Amino acid sequence: MELEKWRKEIYGCQRCGWCKASTYLDQGIEKICPVREYYSDGFWEHFFSRGKMAIARGVLENRFPLTDDLAEAIYMCSTCGNCEVHCSRNYAYYTLKFIDHKNNRNVEIIEALRALLVEKGYGPMKNQLLLTQSVEVNGNPWQQPKTTRTRWTRKLKIKDLNKEKARYLYFVGCTFAYDNNINFVPPKAVGLLNAANVDFGILGTQEKCCGSILKRTGSKKLFVKLAKENIEQLNSLGIEALITNCAGCYKTIRNDYPEVGKLNFKVMHVTELYEQLIQEGKLKFKKEIAKRVTYHDPCHLGKHSDFYDPPRNVLKSIPGIDLVEMYPTREHGFCCGGGGGLASGFRDLATKVGVAKLKKALETGADILSSACPFCYQNFLVALGNMEAKITFKDVTELLADSVIGS
């Protein structure tokens, strides 16, 4: 059983309750768990991490049978990992930086639990099931035919790595590729890379879902299968690095794949590359963007991959942009609500959380909320639709492109 792997951590829970509420006014921290704070019944123990740890322990000691509503409780989580950051057992790691390893791995444990539930047929949630099945069938969660994956490349001339070699692979990811609301972002990225004449290509219709969604929602078997295929394919390309626009893909490929198989290339988030290019002076800014911008850390990038600065540096380097921080920020930053299958599983809650985060952004008086993740993008769009707010959302790529290429 997957859970066994985390036995020590599960029993390690101190039950101190920091994952329920942690207030640090000087750092602007007032709330920890989006579910506890914004779900109507969130006050129940099992809706925040401590309770989930207890359940995991109960499962190990098999104190009770699994049930559907137990499953629901476990899926009621955006796996944002704020609890992990605030876990008293990780205190010396995150805050004091005395030790180099996490003592507790809440997110992993929750995903392990979900894996168990799927195994036993209690998960994933109904709407999530559509996505996972779609991944199996179409190689993408959005129930779209494989062939339309390249729709966004129309009128663009990009190397096809199935045919020729290139230094980098630009891994678009399903969401940016298929979602018509946001699929104008990849072209901009391509534009930027071209502008800096980077040698890169794409997999076109041969690109398959990274499997993030499977991993998050516990479809472990499918994920491993998919991951194997992908690793094989990617390794065969002989690329130096895989670049992606998607925080989800980034996390999955960078953090989760290695557990399945070795990778022979580096995994980079586009913003990382932009940063390089800007430093090397390969990107020239044409246009000034006199705007106040605040940056939201996607959990998959920030908390899970410890990836905070590149996007910020990029934004800072854009002339005219005044980058302001929300409080709390970075590892303490609050989730957008889109992650961990929460958006697909529990739409309303996801929206509530998104709205809450938007309010935080508004407090900074920013005109633009920026991020580097399609899920955040999606969720914020919904949230914006649900509130009156003088703030727009733009992906980092978008902003950079506006300044470099001009629109």
Add this chain to the structure above:
Amino acid sequence: MVLEKYREQIYNCQRCSWCKHFVDIYKGIDGICAVREYHPMGTWDFNFARGQVQIARGILEKKFKITPDLINILFDACTTCGSCTEHCIIYMGWRGFNKNIGFKPYLDPTEVIEALRAEIVEQGLAPLKPHKKIAQNLKDPNIFNAWGGQRKERWNWMPADIQPDPKSEILFYAGCTSPYKVPEIVTSAVKVLNAGGVKFNTMGDDEWDCGSTLFRTGQWDLAKECMEYNLKKWKELGIKTIVTHCAGCYRTFYKDYPKWSGDAKEFEILHLSQYIKKLMDEGKLKIKRKVKNVKVTYQDPCHLGRHCGVFDPPREVLKAIYPNFVEMFPTREHAFCCGAAGGMKTYDNKLAVKMGTGQIEKGRATQAEILVSTCPFCLENLRDANNKLSHPFKEVVDLANIVERAI
């Protein structure tokens, strides 16, 4: 009913029990009622003023039968030293400690206690044996004094070389205590007066008694007889000024007589100490020997100090001879009673001496070697006490002796 006259006073008692154990940490006052501090049953409420005033109230309201041990308490539990009066809130207010209060209730606990005793006598339940004896002595023409010595022996102490001057308007009143009990006081007294070139008259064998003891022990009728007798005699002798060395006599002349008779106001009453001071100021009396190296301290006789406010003359005289004069604490109006007064010595000598011992100890605490007083009662009692002690004073003497030695 004697008490009726005191009804208002009695009901004015606040029962605040300041008279129980007044403390002034900065003046070194810790307790004021000698009886409460030294009486074996002192801490009973009836052993200090509040209780006795309540008894008076009870008698007025006829709340209980007057039993022998109640009477015993009344005479055993108070030296009428007046310290309770001094520290009575109501009395302080009346005397104007607090200038602007709306109206001024009056209460003098000591007065009430004396009235209480008179009441008992009036009801024929007292005087008690020892006090009755005094009356009998006084009524007996062969004795004619309080202490039962022979009438003809009264002036035996008078130095041969000093003769009373019948024409003088100044009367030296010997009283009955010193001539029979501590004659050296009166001897020195007259010597001092003589040295001051004072021509004085005496009442000779016709001297009877000031009535002090009678007033204190409630035998007011006889006391008043004494008063009438004295006033009459003084008029006959054409006296203007009465000088006495006895605090008891002084108090009676100065405070009691005016209360009962209008004529009393015609006479000037001087205590020996006052008179000596006067002589010294006028330069008639020269101090020949100052004693620098010896420490002396002074016991305020209640009747002189607290009752009549004569604090300074004796001190000034004393300081003129013994520059090295020290105060014992508490002192002046807060001074403890020596224990003899109010018929205590005659009624309960043991207790009286016990109180005296207390005073001696207080005195010794100042490192003084000589204790001076200006009252035969104090002197007698303090000497008794002094003889009992392991570290006694070198001597306990009257101011008169001191002065005599110095000139």
Add this chain to the structure above:
Amino acid sequence: MDLANQIESIVGAPNVSKKPWVVWGYSKDASAVEGAVPSMVVMPTTVEEVQAIMKLANDTKTPVFPRGSGTALWGAVPVEGAIVIDTAKLNKVKRIDEETLVCVTEPGITFGELDAILHKSGYRFLVAPENAQSGTIGGHFASHGTGTGSAIYGYQGDCVLGLKVVLPNGELLITGSALSPHNPRHFCRYAFANDLTGVFCGSEGTLGTIVEIALKIERLPEAIDWATFRFDHWESACEAGMMVRRARIPCLHLFMGHFGPLDVIDPKGAPHDPIRTNFTIEGDKDIIGIYKKKLIEIVQQYGEYLGEEAARRSWMERWRTMGTMFTLGVRAMIPYLVPFGKGAAIFCREIDKVSHELTEKYKEYKLNVFFVAGFGVDRGWLFANNVIYDESDSIQHQKAKEALREIQDKAYELGAIPYRIGTYWAKDLQQLGPYFDVLKKFKEVLDPNHIMSPGVLGL
């Protein structure tokens, strides 16, 4: 209609659950004690609901277990089949009275949340627990807790002016000045004859369910300053702490220990001498300087001044310092009180020795028993002993409990005063003769059916 349905009809379906996997989550606190699984958990949202629940439980003689945040370290765990009343939804601040400096709040709010609210109006509570993050007001008061601020403000009990308590029979008891029908305000604790407020202070849920607490508050200090000192011996360290208290320097926190709580932890156990003390003082901006001067003046006679950084950090992280120990592994803690004075130093040395002996004794089980002293509380010290073990290993867990019991008994004999009882000290409480009898009598009066937290306090 069974109990669950009846309760459901009181609080509504979403607020009650008896699902085994739900109630399981409520079976433990943060201590080493294995709790029993309650029969159901109910989450009332109003006082009326609490009253109804209690009444029902009383009529059916079902044990009730009020629960704050479930973070007790002294074995406050429910009994088999109990109804756990989770106060999480009773978390509203009723009123902040800036006139009388009182804040009336429901018990379920965490210190952190309350702090956030008070700060907005420029006020603060006086005493917060070590684990103010998730600890609730109710829980802390019910176990008369201490923590930051205790050095001058004393116990949580000292900071409470009045209560509203639901008694087992469902009646709502008000204590303190709020009793007056014509001025039902909390501003004086000793208003109506006997002070019943105190009776519930430390009752740990054995007498009733607290539903409202009036906390003393004060204006935020204009300035805060810090100082850390190093001492060579327990004597000097203890003496210094005592002297600062004696001079009544407004010392918010006075943490004495083997290591400043934010120093690096040697994973093999707490590093030893030198002993450090962190002082945190408060005051008006133009006065605090003088206080600090005075403080240094006093303490320098005993130890070496190390500047303010360590103390500052330890203050900034005051509510998370426990984490430094949690990172070592699951921690069982036994807190107790020791009076100021020579005795304290001797105690420290003794208990420190004992801790090492025990670590030795349980070497094979990889237990880590250690003593890090603690902080000043009014007229004494709050010290604690820690046992660090791995709960996933049942034998180790067992041994940890034994070790804990040993260190506890030892401390008790050395004169430590048990101060949070739970089930840890229950046995020792019964030694107290007449005192315990009176406790029992009380219990009798207020809770004749013994439904309130049976087992806790050994009642």
Add this chain to the structure above:
Amino acid sequence: MGKNNKMVKVNKEKKIIEELKEIVGPKNASNEPWVLYIYSKDSSIHEGQIPGFVVRPGNVKELQEIVRLANRTKTPVFPRGSGNALWAAIPPKGSIVIDTARMNRLLKVNKDTLNCIVEPGIMWAELEGLLHKEGYKYLVSPGNYIGASVGGHIASHGVGPSSSIAGNQGDCVIGLKVVLADGTLLTTGSAAHPYHPEHFARYTVPYDLTGLFVGSEGTLGILVEICLKIEKLEKAVRFAIYAFKTYEDGCQAALEFRETQFRLVRLMIDQFIPGRRARYSPEAEKVVATTYPITTIVGFEVCHESLADPQLKVLQEITARNGGVDLSTLDPMVPKNAEGMWRETGIGHCLRFQYGVRTLLPMIIPFGMEAKFFFEKGIEITKEVQKKFPQFVYSDAGNAFSVDRHYLSGFMTWYDESDPENWADAKEAMHMFQERGWKNGWTPYRWGTEWNSYLKTIHPYYDILKKLKKTLDPNNIMSPGILGLGGKGGR
């Protein structure tokens, strides 16, 4: 009742007094009518009640014996400190009055843990003297701290002029030893510990029973040992009088004084009534009488002389901010040092007694601006009563001293006990005060028998008191009647 029962009663009494004398010795027990009369009354407006016996134990053992005897014979006992309560703490008929006067020792001064352990009979002033010698002081003492015993003040959770920061007497007690109705000796607080019976912490073993006996006014047990908080005696003190135009300003300033959290040992607020007080010098009085009728009297102490003036400055700023003036400079009578302060508000405070026999109805009101309304209302009430009973002198209810988070104010009437009619009227007047005060939200704070009828209306609080009473004192021998518990008793 028949002659027969009379006989039985008489015999019973004879037996009891004999036993009492056996316990404490013949000198310390009495049932002489005149003795009983003395012990029949406190300082309140109510007539006394003649007890059956007065006994003065010298130690705990004796006291326990007495209580056991009482419990056996079901005779009420009535512990008595100094007998100057102002709220009708009056012994029940035929009860055994236990006079604690002989249990008046200071047992211990713990400088380390800053507390002292005393027997209940000691006078506050005595204790103060003893502590001063050691260089320490207690925190709160009653207004009449010269006459009052420690035990009495604790048992009635008293407050005093120095309560501003220290709070209620209940806040100053660390632990107690109490003799319960069955004669057992109960120790509360940390001293209950078998291995280490030392008083230093109140909230240790669960349930703060200490508080239960603080304010019980002798209805649950008899205090035989009290552990009081003490603090170092500070030489550095400052004292000031500030005057304000209105109650608004005064109360606001007082609130801000309090918020500074300086160690205020005095904080009084007070409305100037011409010819009422000698507190002001003529110069100062001019100011007060004309434009600044509301005065606040502030005294504080500091741990270091260098702190005194900066703190004083802060207070002055607050005063200025609230449009007040500083009288201290004007007024030579303003104390300059610790002794002065002690005189001013120690003895000085008691001098209210001077007006003669009087009722005092101590009541508490919230701190802060709201107090203003209470003061004004209080004055209104006083006027109303005054209209009905013009013959009395009244204290306006517009003055008070601060206690932690509230003020202690109250209503006062000076009357003449020697005139029965006048006395009866005074009672009537006081009942008016009680009734009006209560209705207008003044909270009574010491109970005796004075408030019985009111206390009985408070549920379930009162029921619980009764239950507790019943369990701790099944035979109802502890001061029955007080707090309306167990039988009529009282007046």
